[in-house]
Amino acid sequence: MQQTLLNKTFSEKNHEEALSLNDGLMAKIHNSNDPHYCSSEPFRVSSYALILITKGKLNIKINFEDYVLNHRDILLVLPHSVYEIIDNSSVSFISIHFNKSYLKNKGVFFNSGETYRMSKDIQSHKFSLSKEEYNFIYYDMLALHKKLNVSKDTPQIKNIVHNSFLELLYDIFLLKNKQKNPTPFVHNSRTELTNRFLALVSENFKKEKRVIYYANCLRITPRHLSQVVKQVTDRTAGEIIDEMVIREAKLLLTSHVMNISEVAIELRFSNSSFFGKYFKKQTGVTPSEYKMSNNIAV
Numbered sequence: 001m002q003q004t005l006l007n008k009t010f011s012e013k014n015h016e017e018a019l020s021l022n023d024g025l026m027a028k029i030h031n032s033n034d035p036h037y038c039s040s041e042p043f044r045v046s047s048y049a050l051i052l053i054t055k056g057k058l059n060i061k062i063n064f065e066d067y068v069l070n071h072r073d074i075l076l077v078l079p080h081s082v083y084e085i086i087d088n089s090s091v092s093f094i095s096i097h098f099n100k101s102y103l104k105n106k107g108v109f110f111n112s113g114e115t116y117r118m119s120k121d122i123q124s125h126k127f128s129l130s131k132e133e134y135n136f137i138y139y140d141m142l143a144l145h146k147k148l149n150v151s152k153d154t155p156q157i158k159n160i161v162h163n164s165f166l167e168l169l170y171d172i173f174l175l176k177n178k179q180k181n182p183t184p185f186v187h188n189s190r191t192e193l194t195n196r197f198l199a200l201v202s203e204n205f206k207k208e209k210r211v212i213y214y215a216n217c218l219r220i221t222p223r224h225l226s227q228v229v230k231q232v233t234d235r236t237a238g239e240i241i242d243e244m245v246i247r248e249a250k251l252l253l254t255s256h257v258m259n260i261s262e263v264a265i266e267l268r269f270s271n272s273s274f275f276g277k278y279f280k281k282q283t284g285v286t287p288s289e290y291k292m293s294n295n296i297a298v
Contacts, residue, residue: 019047019097019098019099019102022148023102023158024047024098024099024101024102024103024105025096025097025098025102025148025161025165026096026097026098026148027094027095027096027097027141027144027145027148028094028095028097028145029092029094029145030091030092030093030094030095031092042061042082042083042084042250042251042254042255043082043083043084044080044081044082044083044251045077045079045097046079046080046099046100047079047097047098047099047100048076048077048078048079048097048098048099048100048103049076049077049095049096049097049098050074050075050076050077050095050096050141050168050172051069051074051075051077051093051094051095052072052073052074052093052094052095052134052137052138052141053069053070053071053072053073053074053091053092053093054071054092054093054094054138055071055090055091055092055093056071056090056091056092057069057070057071057090057091058085058087058091058093059085059086059087060083060084060085060086061082061083061084061086062081062082062083063081063082063247064082064084064247064250066086067126069091069126070128072128072129072130072131072133072134073126073127073128073129074126074127074128074129074137074172075125075126076125076126078125079100080202080244082247082250082251084254094138094141094142094145096141096144096165096168098165106162106165106166108166108169127176129175133175136171136175137168137171137172137175140164140167140168140171141168143164144161144164144165144168147160147161147164148161190228190231190232191232193218193220193225193228193229194228194229194232194233196218197214197218197225197229197237197240198240200214200217200218201214201240201241201244202244205241205244205245205248206245206248206266206267206268207268209241209242209245209268211225211226211237211238211241214237214241215237222237225237226238242282245267245278245282246279246282246283248267249263249267249275249279249287250290250294252266252267253287253290253291253294254291254294260272260275260276260287260288260291263275263287264276272287275287276288
């Protein structure tokens with residue numbers, strides 16, 4: 001019952017179900033005239049999204065840090081990050097949502113290690129467009145939105161939609177590369193190992209928080225795993241595990257769905273006292289202090 005409420009609160013389950021019904025790709029136009037068009041509570045989705053601000057500004061928290069998106073800003077929403085919209089009263093935007101299955105089925109691959117690295121640097125997945133660039137991307141998004149609303153019985157519509165999506169995606173990548181030369185992300189055995197580690201952690205961090213567990217799964221030593229992961233992500237394997245656990249803990253604590261003892265159980269801690277010590281060591285505050293200062297009113 002609690003898990004059902006939790007999924008409903010953060011809209012993750014409903015969002016993924018809607019994506020699934022739409023073959024993994026959706027487009028939405030959000031208007032500031034409707035004050036209830038998006039959640040005001042923290043939420044996490046396991047898919048990607050592109051958000052283009054078409055009017056006003058959006059105050060948003062990404063992984064519990066404050067950011068402002070202004071008119072003509074574009075944001076790439078990354079899987080498993082936590083978002084909270086602080087003020088949506090004066091903003092309008094277009095969003096394109098797509099999941100990993102859609103990308104994989106269409107032969108488009110986002111590297112897990114690169115995605116993690118991007119999640120640590122807001123400037124790598126949020127940037128501003130000039131007026132000319134904005135019009136370019138705005139009409140790409142509108143065209144995709146229009147095509148997604150064409151009857152699925154229309155001949156070749158899936159191919160038409162996919163080509164429109166690819167055009168948008170590559171146009172954004174070209175503009176981003178034009179604005180700043182990114183550090184190349186070399187794909188080799190280290191990045192492949194890191195990708196496998198990140199995938200394992202995202203699936204198992206609640207029940208397994210030991211580096212040795214993941215090292216055994218990957219048939220390498222814990223030391224070698226941490227060395228490789230640090231080379232790719234600039235964080236050790238243990239730091240990444242702790243980061244995912246704390247991010248999930250903060251998400252659960254900001255809701256009214258669970259108390260601290262229930263959060264400890266959800267995250268597979270032996271008791272709330274141990275969870276409290278772990279949380280304070282990582283964040284500098286106790287779970288109760290964090291919950292009191294970050295509660296979201298229902």
